[in-house]
Amino acid sequence: MYWDVTAVKAKPEYKIYVETEDGRKGIFDMTPYLDHGVFKELNNINYFNQVGILFGAVTWPHEQDIAPETLINEMIPVQVEP
Numbered sequence: 001m002y003w004d005v006t007a008v009k010a011k012p013e014y015k016i017y018v019e020t021e022d023g024r025k026g027i028f029d030m031t032p033y034l035d036h037g038v039f040k041e042l043n044n045i046n047y048f049n050q051v052g053i054l055f056g057a058v059t060w061p062h063e064q065d066i067a068p069e070t071l072i073n074e075m076i077p078v079q080v081e082p
Contacts, residue, residue, distance in 0.1 A: 003068040004056030009081070010049040014042070016058065017081050018071050026075030027082065028058075028066070038064050 007019035014030045030048070033039040041062060042048045050061055059065040 003072055005053050005058055005068055005071065008051050008053055008058050010051050011082070014045075014048060016051055017078075018058065018075055020068065020072065021056075024072065024075075024077065025079065025081070026071070026077045028071050028075040030066075033066075038062075 002020070002022040003024075004021045005018055006021050007017075009017045011017050011027065014034060016028050016030060017025070018028055019025050030039070030042060034043050042060065042064065047060065052059055052061075054065070056068055057065045058068075058071065
């Protein structure tokens with residue numbers, strides 16, 4: 001779908017850079033999620049940096065994921081990767 005994530009990169013301070021299929025680019029802040037449920041494991045920065053994409057969603061190896069709809073609604077738009 002047009003909102004599928006096509007690129008993701010871990011950034012400092014538990015943020016991720018994201019690009020979507022429709023050309024949107026932005027920074028998504030994961031810090032509000034880090035103290036909740038399955039996302040607690042992301043507090044380990046080495047694990048956090050293992051971010052990837054599976055079926056258009058941002059994911060980590062132990063099946064944590066952020067839906068593309070959440071990313072689009074909460075990310076701060078940027079023109080180029082900071």
